[in-house]
Amino acid sequence: MYRCLLITCILWALCAPALAQELQGQDGNFDGVEFAPFLLKTDVGMTAAERRRFASNYARIVSRNLNHFLNAFNMDASDFERYAQLRGAEQGQFDPQIRLRIWRRFEPMVADLQKRYDTQAVAGGYMGQIQPRDEYGEPMGPAFREIATYAAGQSQEAVLRIIYHELGHLFMQTFMLLPAEVPNWLEEGTAQLFQYRPGNGTNPEEDRLRQLAWAYEMITHDHDFGRVIPWRELITVRNMDNLDFTYQSPLRSTQQYIQVWLITEYFVSDRNRSRAYMQMLNAMKEAVEQRWMNLVQQGRTGAALFNGVRYYLYDRQNEIFRNAYGRDILAVEDLWQEWVQTEYNRLLRRNPNLRYYRGTWHLDRRAGLAPSAEVRAEAIARARSIFEEAIEELPSNPVGYVGLARIAMGEKDEERARELFAEANRLGSQHFETLVFGGEALIRNNEAAAAIPGLEKALEERPSHWEATFYLGKALIITGQDVERGISLVRSAFHQRMSDPQVRNYEAFGHYLLGNYRQAAALFADIFVATGQRDAFSAAAAAITRARQMDDEDVENWLGRLQQINPDLAQDLHRRLIQEQEAIPLGFTPAGEPAIVGYTVSEDEAVIPVPQNPDQGQQRRRR
Numbered sequence: 001m002y003r004c005l006l007i008t009c010i011l012w013a014l015c016a017p018a019l020a021q022e023l024q025g026q027d028g029n030f031d032g033v034e035f036a037p038f039l040l041k042t043d044v045g046m047t048a049a050e051r052r053r054f055a056s057n058y059a060r061i062v063s064r065n066l067n068h069f070l071n072a073f074n075m076d077a078s079d080f081e082r083y084a085q086l087r088g089a090e091q092g093q094f095d096p097q098i099r100l101r102i103w104r105r106f107e108p109m110v111a112d113l114q115k116r117y118d119t120q121a122v123a124g125g126y127m128g129q130i131q132p133r134d135e136y137g138e139p140m141g142p143a144f145r146e147i148a149t150y151a152a153g154q155s156q157e158a159v160l161r162i163i164y165h166e167l168g169h170l171f172m173q174t175f176m177l178l179p180a181e182v183p184n185w186l187e188e189g190t191a192q193l194f195q196y197r198p199g200n201g202t203n204p205e206e207d208r209l210r211q212l213a214w215a216y217e218m219i220t221h222d223h224d225f226g227r228v229i230p231w232r233e234l235i236t237v238r239n240m241d242n243l244d245f246t247y248q249s250p251l252r253s254t255q256q257y258i259q260v261w262l263i264t265e266y267f268v269s270d271r272n273r274s275r276a277y278m279q280m281l282n283a284m285k286e287a288v289e290q291r292w293m294n295l296v297q298q299g300r301t302g303a304a305l306f307n308g309v310r311y312y313l314y315d316r317q318n319e320i321f322r323n324a325y326g327r328d329i330l331a332v333e334d335l336w337q338e339w340v341q342t343e344y345n346r347l348l349r350r351n352p353n354l355r356y357y358r359g360t361w362h363l364d365r366r367a368g369l370a371p372s373a374e375v376r377a378e379a380i381a382r383a384r385s386i387f388e389e390a391i392e393e394l395p396s397n398p399v400g401y402v403g404l405a406r407i408a409m410g411e412k413d414e415e416r417a418r419e420l421f422a423e424a425n426r427l428g429s430q431h432f433e434t435l436v437f438g439g440e441a442l443i444r445n446n447e448a449a450a451a452i453p454g455l456e457k458a459l460e461e462r463p464s465h466w467e468a469t470f471y472l473g474k475a476l477i478i479t480g481q482d483v484e485r486g487i488s489l490v491r492s493a494f495h496q497r498m499s500d501p502q503v504r505n506y507e508a509f510g511h512y513l514l515g516n517y518r519q520a521a522a523l524f525a526d527i528f529v530a531t532g533q534r535d536a537f538s539a540a541a542a543a544i545t546r547a548r549q550m551d552d553e554d555v556e557n558w559l560g561r562l563q564q565i566n567p568d569l570a571q572d573l574h575r576r577l578i579q580e581q582e583a584i585p586l587g588f589t590p591a592g593e594p595a596i597v598g599y600t601v602s603e604d605e606a607v608i609p610v611p612q613n614p615d616q617g618q619q620r621r622r623r
Helices: 048-072 077-086 106-117 156-176 184-195 205-220 243-248 250-268 271-297 302-310 312-325 330-348 353-366 373-393 399-410 414-428 432-444 448-461 466-479 483-496 501-513 517-530 536-547 552-563 567-579
Strands: 003-008 031-035 038-042 098-103 125-130 144-150 586-588 594-596
Touching: 031 048, 038 048, 048 098, 048 156, 048 184, 077 156, 098 106, 098 156, 106 125, 106 144, 106 483, 125 156, 144 156, 156 184, 156 271, 184 250, 205 250, 205 330, 205 353, 250 271, 250 330, 250 353, 271 302, 271 312, 302 312, 330 353, 353 373, 353 399, 373 399, 399 414, 399 432, 414 432, 432 448, 432 466, 448 466, 466 483, 466 501, 483 501, 501 517, 501 536, 501 586, 501 594, 517 536, 536 552, 536 567, 536 586, 536 594, 552 567
Parallel strands: 038 098, 098 144
Antiparallel strands: 003 125, 031 038, 125 144, 586 594
């Protein structure tokens, strides 16, 4: 089966979810609307009319932005017709209509992706071209192109960003016409350009500032871990969604996407450079067409013809770039770095948050992903100096105090954190960073209920902010105020940062609190596998949860796994769960961390929320 697939693994904290609402509908029951050359369908809605209304809202917004895509590539509708004709549209072998599907839920979207494309990929969105086949592997109808994402737990702007990113890929491939890959740095950079374009309806301004500040630090801070990736490396990468980057080197993955976006911004930010950019793309297209004709004349067909052009441009890119820009690609690297620093300084006066964002590069990214204690300490020290600089330069702005308070929280200096957050509140109690991270401090101080109003306000202000999403989800679950919504928020947070499986503990605990023990146990099992099958907590929690379903056989299985990690804990749980048939509760520590009552938190200190709307379901509970 011929399949072409581009995945948007949502790894960026740059495309995060937000206000979660429970969307009604039946998985896979789609209705939609047409706007040439697209058919936008969704399974969000209980009736066909509701589904069409939901689809129409997105179709209207996307269609308003299509002219920007067409103008960027100097394209019109005939380019889509030529693309389809080349692939056999007139013979019924290719459908020129492009499917754009917005699934209600993440899980069925991924299951559909994995089944039809025969892949194990887990993605928040994708663009693909596929030839449908029946159960015997025979072609079943024409091939077609499609874009897909999901809606549950995401804001409209988050869904749109994924769609715009994938449209960037689709338009680039339509422009090229023939199946040759534009060098990945150029294609991903262009897709990012559309995703974060001001005025596209997704309010990307703060994310643009943050990425600029992070790039500034990557360039100016002299440390191997997190230093800007040399262009010599970057331009040779053929798949930035490669799992080696996504999971094994998440910092490198973040850097790549930031760099290719800002490189493309640099090329199009000046009229002369922008003209050269289009000249380069046109030259690449012509080079591929010539290569194609030469191979056809040599008698190549099928896979041999396809493989002969697929990576052709990687070897030709420097020559084509030089003809367009008047110098080699690598000779522009220093000019780009100077431009990034100039842009930062130009925007700093009216955007003081840039200093704060510079600090978060070290605190949130380098320290959080540091390969050693020494690197982590260096990253935190660098963040501290930047936050102190922010206070010195702008003493009336709260962001420096927020940054230092966050460092104090990480160092378990709760008293110092309270003092700094108090000063930040005095300077700007409604400042976004104060609302978000002040809310996190309240959760950690056993005041999750008090954190909810500020986090709600923060999420309303920036529906695409990962921390606001995650902290609000945690608070809603810990307090039991709205566990179902909390689950939806935390699930979306995990889908955006899959490199941290422990985020799912809150989702699992939410299901446990609602009596959805089967879902909770499945999530604990996922966490156990994702953490290398060495996480005693998730194994113990899975055993405790399965005991709630009276499934002693599976409890024994989980205790057997736990025996390999923590024999003493496994033996004690076996006594209580199997021999004494005791129900052991799960709850939270006073700091809001998931806990096993009587083990990782004392019974006196444990926080065990009572959901306002528990779903008892059909599961049996031990008394």
